[in-house]
Amino acid sequence: MVLEGGSRRIELALLSGYPYTQVYAPADDDVIALEPMTAPTDALIAGGSELPLVPPGQSFRAEFSITVSG
Numbered sequence: 001m002v003l004e005g006g007s008r009r010i011e012l013a014l015l016s017g018y019p020y021t022q023v024y025a026p027a028d029d030d031v032i033a034l035e036p037m038t039a040p041t042d043a044l045i046a047g048g049s050e051l052p053l054v055p056p057g058q059s060f061r062a063e064f065s066i067t068v069s070g
Helices: none
Strands: 002-005 008-016 019-024 033-037 061-068
Touching: 008 033
Parallel strands: none
Antiparallel strands: 002 008, 008 061, 019 033
């Protein structure tokens, strides 16, 4: 995902473990949030077999990177 404007560029790269993203851009403010997510936004309600479940004593790793240029 890339945001670009003025003389700046912000790139969010989903490297592993983040199959979903959420973008929040309120109409009444000059901000945008890019949110890497491990599950869809309604996962606590809808559930689903694709959701990552981590057994007790195990771990889960997810990675993303943010690059700012300009």
